[in-house]
Amino acid sequence: MFPRPQVARSNRLKPIFLQFLLNIHYNNAVVALFAGGRLNYDIVVIGASSAGLFAAEMLAKNGKRVAVLERSDAMESEERTYIVTPGLYRVMQDFPSGIIHQEIDTFRIQSGQNQADIQLSSPDLVIERAELISTLLSRAAAAGVALVSNCEFLGFEIHQGKTRIKVRVDNSLQLVSADYLIGADGVHSAVRKSVGIDPVPSVPLLQAVVDLPAGWDSRMTKVWFEVEDTPYFYWLIPRNRNQAVVGLISEQGDNTQALLDRFLAQKNFKPISFQSGQAALHNRDFPTDFLVGDLPVMLVGDAAGQVKVTTVGGTVTGFLGAKDAAGMIWGDNQLPARLKVTRELDLHQLIRRLLDQMTPEDYTDLIEMLNPSVTNFLSQHDRDNMRSHFWKLAVLQPRFIPLGLKLLFRSVFIQ
Structure with missing residues (x-):
């Protein structure tokens, strides 16, 4: 390491x-x-x-x-806050520490009322573009x-x-x-x-700079799956101890600003400024x-x-x-x-093909499947280093297999 x-x-x-x-x-x-x-x-x-x-x-x-x-x-x-994996050190071992604004130890994911935490063995890094x-x-x-x-x-x-x-x-x-x-x-x-x-191919990205909610752990990022709004997700990423960015990735043609405005209002976030861009695929x-x-x-x-x-x-x-x-x-x-x-x-393209078929119920089931063996696996292997290890998830949680087959069937036969 x-x-x-x-x-x-x-x-x-x-x-x-x-x-x-x-x-x-x-x-x-x-x-x-x-x-x-x-x-x-x-x-x-x-x-x-x-x-x-x-x-x-x-x-x-x-x-x-x-x-x-x-x-x-x-x-x-232009200024944009984003989060990167510790895989950055594998490719640039002398990455300058002075531009790292925050380290993230915990990923919290939520769908409906269900949520799960993944404790990262090596923290993610929050930087400014x-x-x-x-x-x-x-x-x-x-x-x-x-x-x-x-x-x-x-x-x-x-x-x-x-x-x-x-x-x-x-x-x-x-x-x-x-x-x-x-x-x-x-x-x-x-x-x-x-x-x-x-x-x-590209998709629009929009995020708002907000005050970090009182009591929020500044080393925790949260992701919300709201498939009625986007096949991707909403997020909150602390940019320091006082502020965070709350944003989403949507699809081309969606009213991304309206979606984010509604989400901010639902979560009682008041935007200070906005950052936007097109994300390549x-x-x-x-x-x-x-x-x-x-x-x-x-x-x-x-x-x-x-x-x-x-x-x-x-x-x-x-x-x-x-x-x-x-x-x-x-x-x-x-x-x-x-x-x-x-x-x-x-x-990742194959996984995205399956994720695009997910319903709110599927995400609820997915979160319930995150047993200690799975969360420990995810804590050890970052998102930039999955190809050699991804298959092990089916061994750690056999219920992933029927879920994956169901999503694959939808992607092939139900559009």
């Missing part, structure tokens, strides 16, 4: 200072790297997402010349990555068998040469669109690695749909996808290693 850093209060001035230094880095990068009109890199990363920046840092530390090209004017992210991106930007810059903002990816140009990357930077068209391209430009990936791959039918002419292209993170569709969590799996892509480029990994992430996500 990797050592867990102590939780420390974030320094709110740090991201501002880092942004000042990074702005200097961006401006110098634009002048130095785009002055010639035609550029050459070992790897170009499209999109300053967490997965893209992590891949860029690893490749630069391995001696590669790397550029991250970001469409927006500033390489920064904006601080994570700022930290990854500073690490990438320190590793020598060229960070270029206001740089829009336009597509590819193939001439005499050579593929170049077309971009617009500061209203000037440029052609960039690279040995590899990594597409890390999120749910609405321009890289995917440029080669005719369908957009990654894994779909194994879409390619993530392909050639454009002679240029190998790899998609990572949300652009690749490297997100668990059970919980719609993708930070750890996005990092794993980025790490595997980087390993393939420098030769440490072969394609089977790249497929490990896909196979883990395939399992």
